[in-house]
Amino acid sequence: MDRWQAMRIFVKVAETESFAESARQLHMSAPAVTRAVAGLEDLIGARLFVRTTRSVKLTEPGSRYLGDCRRILSDIVEAEAAAAGSYATPSGTLSITSSALFGPMYVLPIVHEYLQAYPAVSGRMLFVDRPVNIVDEGIDVAIRLGQLPDSGFSAIKVGSVRRVVCGAPAYFAAHGTPTVPADLKDHRIVASTSAWASPEWRFARDHRVTVNAWLQCNTNDAAIATAVAGLGITRVLQYQIGPALLDGRLQIVLADYEEPPLPIHVLHPEGRNAPAKVRAFVDLAVARLRENRLLDRHES
Template sequence: MDRWQAMRVFVKVAETESFARAARELHLSAPAVTRLVAGLEALVGARLLVRTTRSVKPTEAGARYLQDCRRILGEIAEAELAAAGHQVEPSGTLAITAPLLFGQLHVLPLVLDFLARYPEMRVRTFFVDRQVNLLDEGMDVALRIGQLPDSGLTAIQVGQMRRVVCAAPSYLEARGTPATPAALKEHRILVCQGAWASPEWRFARGQRVVVDPLLLCNTNEAAIAAAKAGHGLTRVLHYQIAPALAEGSLRIVLTDHEEAPLPVHLVYPQGRQAAAKVRAFVELAVAALRGDPLFGEPSD
């Protein structure tokens, strides 16, 4: 069996949701399409497609394998073009993941710029506040804030991000501004459980404070909204309150006691061998993010 051809047929069946339509578009007979997909399923040892009364859908294993097949076929096409001396243009679908709010505020504009430059491209975003496994979840590029674990992924630092304590001016006028981390014990504390699950807030020079939160929120947006309404102090990443700082509805405190900023990286597999679509997006994103004063200068 020609594995490359079988993968190509599988992708077409999954995209058209029809064996018959895939056969027509690939100029193959219906039995040939069925045979190639069956051979591929036997090869990988898993059911890849399931027939319904109206269409054909990938199984859970098939959906994961579909992403891999698209990537592999794209890389084969790029390799052939490069070997022939042609300029390789970004093509296919690019999958990008980032933290939820960061993705909405800072990655989405980059995606729109990328699509404007490469109108034949397609992009799938996955903005979520958890660590996404790029390979398992079919992602091409991730933006990550914080220290990175050891992995085989390529990482390019694009900047750094402060962790800040903030409150509304009305709260600070009514309750006073804490001069030291220890003074937080006397204040109303608002916490996002997801981002800061530990009750211990750490500061520069080894200072640590165990906070007793008045309010526990499951999103940063909720904690920030409560702080803007004057209900207390919260601790977030600087980018999450940049609009509120600009409009004056929040003010940062304890700036002299902040821990070192967290690194911000673009992460992707395959390094220099990455697909043209990945290289093109990373080049665009690195230039834009490093030029944004919100992220500071990336450390060496």
């Protein structure tokens, strides 16, 4: 069996975590799948999977090799498409990553539109709140919030997002509205430990407040729901409360004391040599994110 086919089988086993299911999906016999993976392991000189009677899990070398295989297989598909004269037509699998909340709220609708426009493309989403190495994990496009490290990747700024303090109008009517950060000590604070584990909230002009949380939530969603219910004040990124701001369920306070906003970039590693599937998605994502009124406008 050739190396390309063996790598393709390895990726399928990693995705399904099952030799039998991989064989079924690839229309192969289970022994053939097992031999292909074993052959790769012999060639590489490392175990790719830990096998038990109930599960198949990647080893650490296997996890690293998976990212390389996905990238190589994608390159092969693009090379074949280019040789066939179809490089200008989006096709293949497009892998996209963003954060766990921003991705479903703002990126996924763009992906839906894109896949409907380009039926020859399939999508793979990775929405997680952890650092993602887009090369090792075979990612084509990343939508990143925050300052970017130097990487040599192509990055297009599409806007920015503020870190805001907010509460329900009913809460402020009952408890008063803070006008300076120090006022927060007299209010019910709903803290999201997933984003801000420190009890110290920092603001512009070196204002700092150590808050005594009335309620601690391990997710932003829970903290926001508590604030919407009128039970306290929370601090989140503006995009996370966009719909609640538009319909008046929440309002922002202490805007004059906000830290500088965090930039939003559409990032991809291939620059001008990006295949059609990447170029088409980047163009669409940049346009849709820049026109989204729930995000701060892009600054040139």
